[in-house]
Amino acid sequence: MSEKRQVISLLNLLLIIATFFLVVLLWQLRSLLLTLMIAVVLAAAIAPIVDAAQRLRLPRWLGVILAYMGLIASLVGLGLIIGPSVADQIQRLGSRLPVYLDNLRMALENLAVRMGIYQLESIDQFFDIQALTNWLIRSSQQLLVRSFGLTRGIVGGVVNLILALVISAYMVAGSENLIKGLVALFPKPWDERLAAQVVPISRRMGGYIQGRVLVSAILAFAITLGLGILGLSEFALALGVIAGFTNLIPFVGPILGAIPALIVAIPQGGLTFLWVLLLFVIIQNLESYVLDPLLVGSSVRVHPLYQLLAVLGGTQVLGIIGAVIVPPWIAGLAVLLENLYLRPKLIAEQKDNLSEAVICSDNQQLSDGASKLSGK
Secondary structure (H helix, E strand, O other), X not given: OHHHHHHHHHHHHHHHHHXXXXXXXXXXXXXXXXXXXXXXXXXXXHHHHHHHHHHXXXXXXXXXXXXXXXXXXXXXXXXXXXXXXXXXXXXXXXXXXXXXXXXXXXXXXXXXXXXXXXXXXHHHHHOOHHHHHHHHHHHHXXXXXXXXXXXXXXXXXXXXXXXXXXXXXXXXXXXXXXXXXXXXXXOOOHHHHHHHHHHHHHHHHHHHHHHHHHHHHHHHXXXXXXXXXXXXXXXXXXXXHHHHHHOOOOOHHHHHHHHHHHHHHHHHOHHHHHHHHHHHHHHHHHHHHHHHHHHHOOOOOOXXXXXXXXXXXXXXXXXXXXXXXXXXXXXXXXXXXXXXXXXXXXXXXXXXXHHHHHHHHHHHHHHHHHHHHHHO
C-alpha cells in the first residue's frame, strides 16, 4: 500500500514539474502563440472563399493565392485612395485636440452656471487640458505597448502579421492533412469527435470576423457621409475611419468611436452637437437591430456578459489586438463546450427522464392491475 502511495506521489510530483516547465515554455513562446491565434482567426475568415473556389474546381492552393492576393490588393488600393486624406485629417485633428477639449470644458461650465452651480473648480480640475492630453497619449501608448509588447515593437508586429498571413495560408491550403495530423494525437473516440468540430468552429469564428468587418465598413461609410452632411466635412473621413476601426471591438467600440466626433461637434454649436449625437444613436440602433442580426447573426452564440469579459480581458492582456481576436476565439471554444459537453449532457438527462417516466408508467400499470385483482 505504501509503495502504491509512493508511486502516486511521484507521478503527481512529475506532473507538477512538467506543468511548470510547460507554462514556462508557453510564456517564452508567447509571441508565437499570439501569431498562431491571429493566423487561426484569419484562416477561419478566408476559408469560405477558398471553399467556394474549390467548388468551382480550382485547386485549393490556387484558391488560397487568389483570395489573399485579392485581399491584399483591396487593402492597398483602399489605402492609396483614402490613406493620404485620412492621415492628413488625423494629424490636423490631433493638433486641434487641446482646443476642442477647452471648448468642451467651457461648454460644461456654461451648463453648470445655467443649472445654478457656481463652484467650477472641480470642472476646471477635471478638464486640465495638459493633464487630459497627457492622459490620452499615455493610455493610447499603453494599449499599443500591450499590443506590440509581445511582438517586440512595431517592426516586430508587422513581421508577425505577415507571418500570421503566411501561416494562415498554409492552414487553409492544407487544412485536411493538418486536421488529420492533429486529431490523430487523441485516442478514440475523441479523435473523431474533435475532427467533427473543426467545421463548426471555423464557421463560427469566420462568420464572426466577416460579419464584424462588413458591419464596420458599412458604419464607417454611413458616419463619414452623415458627418459631411452635418457640416463636419473637414474631419468627416477621419472620424468615419476611426469609428469603423473602433467598431471592430464589441460593446465599447461604438462609444469610443462616437467620442471624437462629439468633441469636434461642440464648437459648431449645440444644434450640430445634438444632430451628431442623434446620428450616432441612429447608427448604433441600426447596427444592433438590423446589421448585426443580418450580417453577424448568431455566429457567436455566447452570452453578452461573457463577450464583454472577453473584450476586457483581451484588451488587458493583449491590448487592441486582444479586443479584436479574443471574442472569435471565445465563440470557437463555445462550440467545443456545447457539442462535447452541454449537448451530450442534455441528451443523457433526457434519456434518464424518459427512462424514469417509462418505469413510473410500468409501476403504475402494475399497481392498477394489482388493485383490480384485489378488488375481485
